[in-house]
Amino acid sequence: MRIFRCPRCRAEDISADAHPARVLDNGVTLRVRVQHMARFIKEQAGLGDPGMKRLVWWNVPAQMLEDDVRWLDENRAALERAL
Numbered sequence: 001m002r003i004f005r006c007p008r009c010r011a012e013d014i015s016a017d018a019h020p021a022r023v024l025d026n027g028v029t030l031r032v033r034v035q036h037m038a039r040f041i042k043e044q045a046g047l048g049d050p051g052m053k054r055l056v057w058w059n060v061p062a063q064m065l066e067d068d069v070r071w072l073d074e075n076r077a078a079l080e081r082a083l
Contacts, residue, residue, distance in 0.1 A: 030079070034068045037061075 038061035044052035055061065072079070 030072050031069055034064055034072070038064045 041052050041055050041061045045056040
């Protein structure tokens with residue numbers, strides 16, 4: 001998988017792995033983060049966490065996967081410029 005570095009990191013020769021806001025092809029990093037958070041909420045709800053149970057009851061994980069991923073897709077160019 002190809003990793004892109006921001007201009008500042010290239011100029012200062014900072015490793016892409018060390019950069020907290022690294023961007024992978026097609027915005028994969030942010031998409032994977034949203035998917036991870038949705039799974040985490042469901043897992044914690046299954047373990048009995050009352051706050052996470054409420055989020056699942058409100059359908060937050062499914063909405064995150066739909067709304068947040070759509071937003072990332074719609075704003076990918078702006079995010080890549082900013083990062």
